[in-house]
Amino acid sequence: xPKSLWFLVIAMALNVTGASFxxxxxxIIIHQELGKSLTAAGFVLMLNSAAGxxxxxxxxxxxxxxxxxxxxxxxxxxxxxxxxxLIFYHSYYFYMVLLxxxxxxxxxxxxxxxxxxxxxxxxxxRKPFNAMYVAQNVGVAxxxxxxxxxxxxxxxxxxxxxxxxxxxxxLFVAMFFRSIGSKAVxxxxxxxxxxxxxxxxxxxxxxxxxxxxxxxICWIAYTQWQANISVHTQSLGISLQYYSLLWTINGLMIxxxxxxxxxAIRKWVRTLKQQMIVGVLIFMISYAVLLQADIFTMFxxxxxxxxxxxxxxxxxxxTIASKLAPKNKxxxxxxIVNSVATGGRMVGPLIGGLMVDFYSIxxxxxxxxxxFIVAIGVISIYDLxxxxxxxxxxxxxxxxxLLDSDSLNA
Numbered sequence: 554x555p556k557s558l559w560f561l562v563i564a565m566a567l568n569v570t571g572a573s574f575x576x577x578x579x580x581i582i583i584h585q586e587l588g589k590s591l592t593a594a595g596f597v598l599m600l601n602s603a604a605g606x607x608x609x610x611x612x613x614x615x616x617x618x619x620x621x622x623x624x625x626x627x628x629x630x631x632x633x634x635x636x637x638x639l640i641f642y643h644s645y646y647f648y649m650v651l652l653x654x655x656x657x658x659x660x661x662x663x664x665x666x667x668x669x670x671x672x673x674x675x676x677x678x679r680k681p682f683n684a685m686y687v688a689q690n691v692g693v694a695x696x697x698x699x700x701x702x703x704x705x706x707x708x709x710x711x712x713x714x715x716x717x718x719x720x721x722x723x724l725f726v727a728m729f730f731r732s733i734g735s736k737a738v739x740x741x742x743x744x745x746x747x748x749x750x751x752x753x754x755x756x757x758x759x760x761x762x763x764x765x766x767x768x769x770i771c772w773i774a775y776t777q778w779q780a781n782i783s784v785h786t787q788s789l790g791i792s793l794q795y796y797s798l799l800w801t802i803n804g805l806m807i808x809x810x811x812x813x814x815x816x817a818i819r820k821w822v823r824t825l826k827q828q829m830i831v832g833v834l835i836f837m838i839s840y841a842v843l844l845q846a847d848i849f850t851m852f853x854x855x856x857x858x859x860x861x862x863x864x865x866x867x868x869x870x871x872t873i874a875s876k877l878a879p880k881n882k883x884x885x886x887x888x889i890v891n892s893v894a895t896g897g898r899m900v901g902p903l904i905g906g907l908m909v910d911f912y913s914i915x916x917x918x919x920x921x922x923x924x925f926i927v928a929i930g931v932i933s934i935y936d937l938x939x940x941x942x943x944x945x946x947x948x949x950x951x952x953x954x955l956l957d958s959d960s961l962n963a
Contacts, residue, residue, distance in 0.1 A: 557733045558673045558681055564625075564726060565666055565688040566695070571636075571718030572659060573696020574711045577800055578704065579652070580780040580902065581787055586708060587645045591781055595906030597649050598780060601656035602899035606892065608660020616665045621672075622730050624665040629723040632658030636716035643709065673733070686868075687808055694804030701794035708793070757877040759938035761886060765893040767829065767928035767935075768870050772897025773904060774836065774921045778859070780902035782843070785914050786852060795849050799856045806860045814864045825869050825876070829932045832865030837925045840918050873935075 554562075579601075583594035608628070615624040635654030642651070670681040703714045778799075786796050822828045839858035846852050870890050878886035908917040 554677070554681070554684060555674055558670060558677075558684065560729050560733060561666060561670055561673065562684050562688045564722060564730070565685050566692045567718065567722045567725065568659070568662060568666070569689045569692025570696040570699075571692075571715055571722060573693050573800070574700050574703065574715040574718065575655070576779060577697060577700060577783060577797055578708070578711055578793070580784050581793070582708065583645070583648065584784050585787065586643065587648065589645055590910055591784060591906035592903070592910045593645070593906075594784075595780060595903035597652055598776075598902040599899050600649060601652045602895055604653040604656035605660035606895050606899070608657040608662075609664050609891070609895070612661035613664040613668065615661065616668045621665050621669040622726075622733070625662055625726050625730060626723070628658045628661030628665065629719065629726060630658075631661065633716065633719045633723050636712070636719050640712045640716055669733075687811075690804040690807040692804075694801050694808065697797045697800035697804065701792075701797035704793045704797070756938040756942035757879065757886075760935050761874060761877050761889060763931050763935035763938075764829075764870060764873055765890060767833065767931045768866075768890060769893050769897045770924045770928040771833065771836065771866055772894050773901040774840065774924065775859075775863070776898050776901030777905045777917065777921065778856075781905040781909050781914065781917065785909075786849075789847055791849050791852065799852060802853070803856060803860045803863075806857070807864060810860075810864065814861070818865070822865075825873050826932060826936065828865055828869045829873075830929055832862045832869065833925055833928050833932065835859075835862030835865060837922055838862075840921055840925070844915060844918050877939075 579598060580591065580594040583589050583597055584591060612624055612628060615627065632655055635651045635658060639648070639651045639655075642648075667682065667685060670685050674681045699714070700711055703710050783796060787793075818828060822831055835858060839855045839862060842851060842855040842858060846855055874886040874890045905917055908920060
């Protein structure tokens with residue numbers, strides 16, 4: 554990789570390490586420290602994700618208008634200010650507002666970093682984005698390993714750790730990215746308003762919509778680990794150190810088990826559809842284990858299974874989007890799946906919180922298992938619009954051939 558991309562990979566790892574001091578504990582802090590219900594915690598996390606959506610849209614636009622360096626500085630300044638204020642003010646409404654600030658600031662940061670990765674190494678294809686994905690999971694592994702140590706001193710000390718990490722990242726970007734940002738090569742990417750074909754006859758969009766439904770369901774389920782399952786582990790007497798260890802294992806597995814999963818996919822899984830279905834089935838096994846989990850070991854087994862499923866599903870969706878995208882529409886299609894993932898993260902904690910508050914964690918898990926069945930059904934038929942498109946093309950080809958034959962006879 555180019556040297557400049559290595560700096561960006563380091564920045565991404567620092568970014569996610571900082572975020573990992575806080576996101577595993579948000580629901581616990583709101584529920585235990587601030588005395589609010591799980592529904593209230595889910596509402597705050599939903600606002601955090603909604604702010605991230607707005608920040609992402611703005612961050613992509615700012616990248617095109619003022620460049621990567623200024624966009625990253627803007628996002629980090631908002632994040633650092635919110636993080637440092639959060640050290641001193643812990644009331645519920647302050648927490649809500651400042652978490653919105655954190656969501657917005659990091660939302661601005663992510664698209665700028667990803668857009669810069671592609672610009673710094675355009676001939677690298679998927680490699681710069683794979684490097685960023687691994688960097689994120691290094692950050693998850695390191696951050697969640699450290700959060701257990703920090704929280705064991707004092708739970709609210711995670712606010713200080715979060716703020717200090719982002720301040721260090723701001724300094725790192727200010728020192729190294731002024732020249733790196735100027736290397737970005739901007740390209741024109743079409744958007745939804747430039748689509749010439751009506752949506753009704755855009756069969757690639759229909760196929761992507763079906764995949765997105767399954768992707769949305771998977772993210773709703775996945776976010777329960779960060780919100781309601783985290784609180785559930787506390788109610789069972791499992792310490793924060795052990796809970797954070799689960800996410801450390803998750804990150805390390807994603808970094809180091811990639812060759813094993815890649816081999817398994819090449820050996821036994823022949824299509825992207827099969828890859829997604831296998832991944833969702835593995836998710837179902839993980840949540841079935843959760844139904845019986847009451848000790849740390851069972852949660853550990855469930856997390857390991859969940860991580861394997863994640864490694865099947867998460868890379869498959871952007872790959873499908875890339876294959877479905879017509880020429881010069883790649884950004885539009887990738888934007889759809891990214892928005893779907895953020896939407897799942899946004900509503901997942903709220904839906905889960907409502908289910909647990911009014912029913913129980915077991916009822917929530919049963920609901921998720923039913924939704925996984927829906928996801929498998931949707932994935933199974935996602936390519937039907939493409940088959941319809943091919944059939945229409947074949948009919949037109951045959952009709953054109955008949956016309957040519959009639960013309961020759963005449």
